[in-house]
Amino acid sequence: MENRSNVTEFILHGLTQDKTVAKVCFSLFFLFYAAIILGNLLIIITIKTSGQLNSPMYFFLSCLSFLDISYSTVTAPKLLYDLLGEKKTISFVGCIAQLFAGHCLGCAEIFLLTVMAYDRCIAICKPLHYTNIVNKHVCGWLVATSWVGGFVHSMVQTLLTIQLPFCGPNEIDHYFCDVHPLLKLACTDTYIVGVTVAANSGAISLSCFVVLVVSYAVILVSLRTRSSEGRLKALYTCTSHITVVVLFFGPCIFIYMRPSTIFAADKMVSVFYTIITPMLNPLIYTLRNGEVKNAMKKL
Numbered sequence: 001m002e003n004r005s006n007v008t009e010f011i012l013h014g015l016t017q018d019k020t021v022a023k024v025c026f027s028l029f030f031l032f033y034a035a036i037i038l039g040n041l042l043i044i045i046t047i048k049t050s051g052q053l054n055s056p057m058y059f060f061l062s063c064l065s066f067l068d069i070s071y072s073t074v075t076a077p078k079l080l081y082d083l084l085g086e087k088k089t090i091s092f093v094g095c096i097a098q099l100f101a102g103h104c105l106g107c108a109e110i111f112l113l114t115v116m117a118y119d120r121c122i123a124i125c126k127p128l129h130y131t132n133i134v135n136k137h138v139c140g141w142l143v144a145t146s147w148v149g150g151f152v153h154s155m156v157q158t159l160l161t162i163q164l165p166f167c168g169p170n171e172i173d174h175y176f177c178d179v180h181p182l183l184k185l186a187c188t189d190t191y192i193v194g195v196t197v198a199a200n201s202g203a204i205s206l207s208c209f210v211v212l213v214v215s216y217a218v219i220l221v222s223l224r225t226r227s228s229e230g231r232l233k234a235l236y237t238c239t240s241h242i243t244v245v246v247l248f249f250g251p252c253i254f255i256y257m258r259p260s261t262i263f264a265a266d267k268m269v270s271v272f273y274t275i276i277t278p279m280l281n282p283l284i285y286t287l288r289n290g291e292v293k294n295a296m297k298k299l
Helices: 017-047 056-086 092-125 127-133 135-164 177-186 190-223 227-257 266-287 290-298
Strands: 009-012 090-091
Touching: 009 092, 017 056, 017 266, 017 290, 056 135, 056 266, 090 177, 090 190, 092 127, 092 135, 092 177, 092 190, 092 227, 135 177, 135 190, 177 190, 190 227, 227 266, 266 290
Parallel strands: none
Antiparallel strands: 009 090
């Protein structure tokens, strides 16, 4: 605690030090963040007000939209402020809070995407038993479990980080507080903590990704007995989810399934899963879903 008190705030390097590039980035990311808020809010309102979109798939989709709004809000407002501000600092407490919220919401989204794959697997492989297996009670428990899983994961990451001594320097080569950049600043040997952090985050990302792959493998096998029309309809339904999974899991696995090393590409990869993917989710799910598009037109 005595060593840690030497650092009361951190200086974020942000995405760029060039003021002209920063202004361009501000305009671009402001539009992205506005699209995230408006697009995901539109999906939530459409699903809540439409009497036709009452299946578990749309319930999970509305939860995903809420997570996308929350997750991007952890980093995007601070990023926008720092792009135009002269002093890019964040307090120690604010840094730890951002770390906790980012990992909690990000991990909850990973679990929710896995739940959505399970939902599609049951809907396609056991359509006659679908309403009994995935009922409202089960949906509630699955979403709650995703949040609890995210909370537990985030607590582990935060407790491992907060107990490290930070004596200086206090400059983070990133645009938000994350585990790997903070481990680099700790004035002690962080090898064991780094391995534990990588095992925690990497195991979750990889295991959920394996579950997703297995789920869609089961779906593809079950489609062999369907008619060509049935196969196309099922694949069309799953394509949106597969796209989101690849866009979200790819960068997460790249960042967290390795020891505490920093690469030059980390910041751009992080932009992808903290801002780009939450912005694309509403487009991916609405453009490929006739029911959602019709409900939005009525709204």
